[in-house]
Amino acid sequence: MIDVIGKRYKILFLIGQGGMADVYLAQDLILSREVAIKILRQSLANDPMTLVRFQREASAASKLSHPNVVDIYDVGEADGYHYIVMEYIRGRTLKQLINQRGALDYHEAISIMKQLTSAIAKAHANHIIHRDIKPQNVLVKDDGTAKLTDFGIAIANDAVQLTYYNTVMGSAHYLAPETAQGKEPNEQIDIYSLGIVFYELLTGDVPFRGNTPTEIAIKHLREPLPYPRLFNPQIPQSVENIVIKASAKDVKERYEDAREMLYDLEHCLEAQYLNMPRIQLKHPTIDIIEIKDGAIRTNPIQKEVKPVDPKPNPHSLLLWGAGIVSSCLILCMILLVSGIVRFKGFLGYEEMPDLMHMQKExxxxxLQNAHFQTDHIEWKEVVxxxxxxxxxxxxxxxxxSIVKDDAPLIVEISKGPSFMIQDYTGLYLEDVQRDLQQQGVELNMEIEYKGEPNTYPGVILEQSGLEPGDKIDPSAYETIRFVVSEYPTIIIPDTLIGMDVYEAKEYLNGEGIAVNLRKTSSSSSNKVISVTPKPGSSYTQEGTDSVVTLYY
Known part of the structure; x- marks a missing residue:
């Protein structure tokens, strides 16, 4: 990575990483302000699809001027790097806010949603569909201002790569049902995502979870949205109604326009709306007829009409049923005692709760609420x-899963993002050490000093152990090796005596040694007759004030 992009933006340090780009804090050398600069990885710059998506993001966001959209200042390509320069927001993502605080007070949730919905209404007015609205793409400043970012779906590790009819879809937890069906996206997919974000703000969690993105997408297709007021009865019905309508599975029942949703957000706490009845939706059931390579094909369920059997003899049915019941009871007891069949709450078996995205506490x-013993847990922190x-x-x-309440359990917790090693050659060791310390990166530095002609001391000449582009755990104390310049030191050779003075000067200069010539007689001979310091002495070139003097 070069130090200055486009001869204007001085890279300070890495602040974020995604699937196709890295984001750095940089200094605008012309306007003297901090900016965030997103730089497409050079390994992806030759991929036409990736480059189009990167440019689409810059194009979409640059068309918008809105207080709740991150401003785009500049877009360009320099020295082989494609970059987007944007407003630097000091704060945290909305996802981080939810993780730290859980469900927000509904007044605060409404305030955030009004800002986001206003931004989306402006985007839709400019014929831009965001397609990846989620709390991770919302930055929240300390004063409560919300800023929407990441326009245009990028190739991200947390994006669902469900493809159907060549449609690329957004993150599974916020995915509109019609997108999973492969239908042509329109503005209403953003409205659905806003509804799910509003649900998460009010309840502290997403409505549907699963082990795979496809499983979550199917739940968005099939399962009705849980009512937020079941988690918090203090939420006014008028507020819950906005969530219900925004996240309706049938687009005909959903808000048609973001401005319509914004109007309801602005008026939902007025007295005449607070106690309105709950909206009742049809919640159509959708039949999944094929799931292949992440693609989902669906049809409405066609219920089969079965012929009515003749009325059976009640006495024979009774005897037959009693025998079946007795056999089943005996079999069930055998299976239960053997552990082949397990029931929650029976013989020490419990249902494992979903701990995804929770904090340790x-x-x-x-786990305790699910009646599990917590002294068998192994906690692992992983980048x-x-x-x-x-x-x-x-x-x-x-x-x-139904397992024993004392079953061994390994829980892996994120330590946060990895740190990407840069190319530190040519930089001063002191500057690199300071920057790494500011970023909280702990490295074991093995340093070898080497005298280098025509180089200031303290410059990193060589780097090994960790190469540019390596990703590491910033607290793992991994080893990096540097060869660092220092003032050159030589032993004054006795072969200088009798050598042509200009040849001797050239030799010493090549070793990084400053030379002063002194003629001692009018003789035409240019042979060196003496040297100061004397031959055999150790001499270190310290700046420009010290010299080796050749007398001839």
């Missing part, structure tokens, strides 16, 4: 680029 409480620090992203027991 929340997970312990969830994860796309999972916020402190958030659970993997468990050794699948959620929903």
């Amino acid at each position: 929340q997970a312990i409480l969830a 994860q680029d796309d999972i916020p620090a402190g958030e659970i992203y993997k468990t050794s027991i699948k959620p929903g």
Whole structure:
């Protein structure tokens, strides 16, 4: 990575990483302000599809001027790097806010949603569909201002790559049902995502979870949205109605326009709306007829009409049923005692809760509420680029499994993003050490000093152990090796005596040694007759004030 992009933006340090680009904090050398600069990875710059998506993001966001959309300042390509320069927001993502605080007060949730819906209404007015609205793409400033970012779906590790009819879709937890069906996207897919984000703000969690993106997408297709007021009865019905209508599975029942949703957000707390009845939707059931390579094909369920059997003899049915019941009871007892069949709450078996995206304390409480013993848990912290620090992203027991309440359990928690090693050659060691310390990166530095002609001391000449582009755990104390310049030191050779003075000067200069010539007689001979310091002495070239003097 070069130090200055486009002869204007001085790279300070890495602040974020995605599937196709890295985001750096940079200094605008012309306007003297901090900016965020997103730089497409050079390994992807030759991929036409990736480049189009990157340019589409810049094009879409640059068309918008809105207080709740991150401003795009500049777009360009320099020295082989494609970049987008944008407003630098000091704050956190909305996802981080939810993880830290859980469900927000509905007044605060409405305030955030009004900002986001206003931004989306402006985008739709400019014929732009965001297609990846989620809390991870919303930055929240300390004063409560929300800023929407990441226009145009990027190739991200947390994006669902469900493809159907060549449609690329957004993140599974916020995915509109018609997108999973492969239908042509329109503005209403953004409205559905806004509804799910509103649900998460009010309840502290997403409505549907699953082990795979496809499983979550199917739940969006099939399962009705849980009512937010079941989690918090204090939420006014008028507020819950906005969530219900925005996240309706049938687009005919959903808000048709973001401005319509914004109007309801602005008026939902007025007295005449607070106690209105709950909206009743049809919640159509959709039959999944094929799932192949992540693609979902659906049809409405066609219920089969079966012929009515003649009325059976009640006495024979009774005897037959009693025999079946007795046999089943005996079989069930055998299976239960052997452990082949397990029931929640019976013989020490419990249902494993879903701990995904919880903090450690929340997970312990969830396990205790599910009647699990928590002294058998092994907690592992692992670097994860796309999972916020402190958030659970993997468990050794699948959620929903019926297991013993004291079963060994490994829970993996994100330590936050990895750190990408840069090319430090040519930089001053002191500057690199300071920058790494500011970023919280702990490295074991093995330093070898080497005298280097025509080079200031302290410059990194060589780097090994960790190469540019390597991703590491910033707290793992991994080893990096540097060869660092220092003032050159030589032993004054006795072969200088009798050598042509200009040849001797050229030799010493090649070793990085400054030379002063002194003629001692009118003789035409240019032979060196003496040297200061004397031959055999150790001499270090310290700046421009020290010299070796050749007398001839």
